[in-house]
Amino acid sequence: MSKVVQIHLAKDFKARSKAVLDNPGQRKNFRGAMDFLQAKRRAQFTDQEELQGLRELGASIRRYSLANLPRLLEQLEANLTTNGVKVHWAQNSADANEIALQIAQRVQAKRIIKGKSMVSEEVGFNHAMEAAGIEAFESDMGEYIVQLAGEAPSHIIMPAIHKTKQEIAQLFADEVPGVTYTEDVDALIQIGRRLLRRKFAEADIGLSGVNFCVAETGTLCLVENEGNGRMCTTVPRVHIAITGIEKVVEKLAHVPPLLSLLTRSATGQSVTTYVNMISGPRKADEKDGPQEVHLILLDNGRTQAYADDELRATLQCIRCGACMNHCPVYARIGGHAYGTTYPGPIGAIISPHMMGLDATYPLAFASTLCGACNEVCPVKIPITDILVRLRNEAQAKPETEDATLRGSGAARTVAASTVWSMWSQVYSKSGLYKLASWFMSRGRALSPSEQGAWTRSRTPLVPAPKRLRDLMKDRKL
Amino acid sequence: MSAREDILNRLRKPNVAAQQLSPDVAGWYATHQRDEDMAQRTARLRAALEAVHTEIHDVTPANWTSVLLSVAAAKGLRQVLIGTNTPHGAELQACQTGALQVMRYEQSIDSWRDLLFDGVDSGLTLARGAVAETGSLILWPGPSEPRLMSLVPSLHFVLLDVATIHSDFYSAMTAEGWSKGMPTNAVLICGPSKTADIQQTLAYGAHGPKELVVLLRHTDGSLT
Numbered sequence: 001m002s003k004v005v006q007i008h009l010a011k012d013f014k015a016r017s018k019a020v021l022d023n024p025g026q027r028k029n030f031r032g033a034m035d036f037l038q039a040k041r042r043a044q045f046t047d048q049e050e051l052q053g054l055r056e057l058g059a060s061i062r063r064y065s066l067a068n069l070p071r072l073l074e075q076l077e078a079n080l081t082t083n084g085v086k087v088h089w090a091q092n093s094a095d096a097n098e099i100a101l102q103i104a105q106r107v108q109a110k111r112i113i114k115g116k117s118m119v120s121e122e123v124g125f126n127h128a129m130e131a132a133g134i135e136a137f138e139s140d141m142g143e144y145i146v147q148l149a150g151e152a153p154s155h156i157i158m159p160a161i162h163k164t165k166q167e168i169a170q171l172f173a174d175e176v177p178g179v180t181y182t183e184d185v186d187a188l189i190q191i192g193r194r195l196l197r198r199k200f201a202e203a204d205i206g207l208s209g210v211n212f213c214v215a216e217t218g219t220l221c222l223v224e225n226e227g228n229g230r231m232c233t234t235v236p237r238v239h240i241a242i243t244g245i246e247k248v249v250e251k252l253a254h255v256p257p258l259l260s261l262l263t264r265s266a267t268g269q270s271v272t273t274y275v276n277m278i279s280g281p282r283k284a285d286e287k288d289g290p291q292e293v294h295l296i297l298l299d300n301g302r303t304q305a306y307a308d309d310e311l312r313a314t315l316q317c318i319r320c321g322a323c324m325n326h327c328p329v330y331a332r333i334g335g336h337a338y339g340t341t342y343p344g345p346i347g348a349i350i351s352p353h354m355m356g357l358d359a360t361y362p363l364a365f366a367s368t369l370c371g372a373c374n375e376v377c378p379v380k381i382p383i384t385d386i387l388v389r390l391r392n393e394a395q396a397k398p399e400t401e402d403a404t405l406r407g408s409g410a411a412r413t414v415a416a417s418t419v420w421s422m423w424s425q426v427y428s429k430s431g432l433y434k435l436a437s438w439f440m441s442r443g444r445a446l447s448p449s450e451q452g453a454w455t456r457s458r459t460p461l462v463p464a465p466k467r468l469r470d471l472m473k474d475r476k477l
Numbered sequence: 478m479s480a481r482e483d484i485l486n487r488l489r490k491p492n493v494a495a496q497q498l499s500p501d502v503a504g505w506y507a508t509h510q511r512d513e514d515m516a517q518r519t520a521r522l523r524a525a526l527e528a529v530h531t532e533i534h535d536v537t538p539a540n541w542t543s544v545l546l547s548v549a550a551a552k553g554l555r556q557v558l559i560g561t562n563t564p565h566g567a568e569l570q571a572c573q574t575g576a577l578q579v580m581r582y583e584q585s586i587d588s589w590r591d592l593l594f595d596g597v598d599s600g601l602t603l604a605r606g607a608v609a610e611t612g613s614l615i616l617w618p619g620p621s622e623p624r625l626m627s628l629v630p631s632l633h634f635v636l637l638d639v640a641t642i643h644s645d646f647y648s649a650m651t652a653e654g655w656s657k658g659m660p661t662n663a664v665l666i667c668g669p670s671k672t673a674d675i676q677q678t679l680a681y682g683a684h685g686p687k688e689l690v691v692l693l694r695h696t697d698g699s700l701t
Contacts, residue, residue: 227685
């Protein structure tokens with residue numbers, strides 16, 4: 001478990017994408033998985049009217065929750081505190097890990113068992129714990145496989161989606177002591193089950209994410225199929241939940257519509273095997289459950305998105321993954337190519353706030369803007385509008401009012417901005433346009449044969465021999 | 478300034494609070510109710526549960542223990558874990574259980590964790606209710622039936638009274654006034670634990686129970 005998970009910078013996005021595109025095996029895995037997940041979702045939403053109504057309701061709940069976010073966070077904190085849950089606030093990844101580490105050290109924890117949590121991936125939790133000599137062990141089957149392989153998840157819902165069963169069979173045979181090679185999925189799952197049951201029983205701390213925090217009751221809702229989430233939040237003596245500040249809703253009654261949208265959009269299930277609602281640690285008369293429950297509320301750039309009226313919608317996300325399942329780009333390059341914790345369309349619009357636009361802007365450009373993500377998003381995030389906005393931000397002149405994000409203007413080059421400002425001059429002044437187009441059409445033989453990315457797979461662009469205005473003139477004669 | 482104040486101040490800066498009306502969740506559910514009787518609702522629950530490998534037996538107050546015992550015998554179960562001070566637990570304990578050892582969850586988990594993980598085949602809990610729409614069983618674990626009874630043993634028996642089945646999750650929580658106060662833990666369960674994390678191949682018995690057996694108790698005499 002000491003393998004270091006490689007952190008890729010988004011700068012190498014093109015090179016990594018190319019590597020995947022050149023790997024037919026990986027592409028087949030992703031295509032197959034995406035087709036599977038799309039069909040599962042489609043089967044859940046046969047009634048279009050119901051789907052659109054429910055999406056509108058889901059979006060209104062999320063918008064309302066964000067509009068009232070500071071108040072709801074305070075209400076959540078107050079109610080959780082009354083229930084006996086300790087609430088912590090973390091500005092960034094380092095803060096979040098430090099809070100967890102302090103708890104671990106106070107209770108003299110040696111072993112942490114983890115339920116699936118993308119926020120823990122976001123903050124690099126496992127690495128931080130290992131650096132302090134504390135074992136952090138993944139218990140979700142997909143996360144366990146990915147950890148065993150020394151990799152990061154390639155999908156937010158199905159972490160090991162990039163691997164075939166043959167690859168997993170080989171991994172188990174190589175890495176798990178006493179296991180012989182088998183491709184039988186049931187047998188592989190039973191190997192994981194046996195090994196991880198010991199881990200649940202021995203762990204000092206269970207770490208989990210949260211799907212929804214309910215302010216009015218001080219309740220943490222977690223959805224899952226495997227039962228490892230319930231194990232992590234019930235068996236160890238301490239439970240630490242970690243989540244982004246945007247995951248709060250006001251009322252318990254706001255959960256059913258969002259829950260329905262989440263599970264149906266994510267895996268095409270009407271509900272998951274377990275919906276786990278935690279409102280406090282073990283009471284004096286109870287015989288199990290953790291003695292301590294902690295909630296770490298993480299900012300890590302979310303307040304930057306919140307500050308902007310357009311980008312705030314990014315925080316409506318309920319992390320179902322439908323946008324990536326339907327994205328023609330994600331389906332071809334998979335999750336690792338993005339180099340961010342959150343891949344796909346949602347990754348392209350949320351990661352700039354976490355890592356800076358300078359590190360992530362290529363993701364906003366890697367989109368056809370086809371809008372499939374907008375169409376399937378259960379809470380109606382206008383993803384492509386936000387992608388276009390981020391493209392503009394990446395080209396913005398630094399230190400101006402257009403540059404509102406960390407890393408704005410990172411894609412701006414002198415050559416490109418000069419060309420575009422000339423273009424803008426030519427197109428806004430008719431005399432200049434007339435003159436420029438005359439030179440273009442008459443000098444077409446001088447068009448370069450190498451035109452950058454365009455000519456890598458296309459013939460060069462050459463201006464027409466006659467301008468539209470010339471053609472019109474010819475016709476009148 | 479603390480991280481808390483810093484974050485809250487940043488969130489308070491943009492003036493957005495007045496822009497949004499409270500979402501009309503009640504209105505949505507009011508216009509999406511099914512016109513169905515209890516038999517139809519029970520059938521919906523059954524179909525949803527059976528779709529995820531759940532075994533369902535129709536029982537009466539008089540015969541549920543014997544049905545449980547015959548299921549246990551057929552599956553070769555050696556132990557069943559019951560709660561403390563529950564009427565159904567007492568009923569089962571009063572039976573001649575033969576080879577099936579009835580164990581009671583009397584001690585705190587800290588004193589018998591290993592035995593629970595390795596030495597208990599099955600657990601029996603009462604469901605507080607159920608949700609027909611998704612096939613979810615509602616459990617509110619507590620002092621008499623703790624959380625791990627429905628999670629650690631490989632087989633989970635659930636006794637469910639037909640009269641407690643709600644149409645959907647929203648109806649269940651509003652009819653029972655959940656928002657007035659939640660227990661430390663409430664769980665919805667739909668089927669035995671499962672995973673599709675290996676090449677989207679569905680496998681049952683991931684970390685929780687491998688089998689879920691529902692004893693659907695009809696108290697209206699429809700089965701007698």
